[in-house]
Amino acid sequence: MTDFADEARTRTARLxxxxxxxxxxxxxxxVEYAATTPDPPLMSPQGIxxxxxxxxxxxxWLQRDLWVCSSCGHMEDACP
Known part of the structure; x- marks a missing residue:
């Protein structure tokens, strides 16, 4: 299978x-887990x-210098 075909799969199919x-x-x-949890953000050079x-x-999830909630959208500074 090519990388393109694997990338085209849904998160549920990959899991x-x-x-x-x-x-x-x-x-x-x-299937229930994939449907009820958010997709992780793209991996940065620092990892997830x-x-x-x-x-x-x-x-x-840590996004640059901010923590961003995947559910309610609350944000916190990563460097207090």
Whole structure:
């Protein structure tokens, strides 16, 4: 498979492919997980960094010098 074809796959398809399982219950859990969690941001040279949101307790992603919540959109300075 070419890189282009792999990049065209949905996040759900990639997760199911990585899991390499035929168990319908496990596959349904993976589909539910992909549908209810946000896509991570593009990886920066520093990698992906996460923390908990102080408002809604969901996941915050480090975006340059800001923490940005993937759920409520709350932002915090990464360098207090």
């Amino acid at each position: 199911l492919r990585m899991a390499a399982t035929h168990d319908e219950r496990t596959r349904a859990q993976i 960094h996460t923390t908990g949101c102080s408002r809604c307790r969901r996941t915050m």
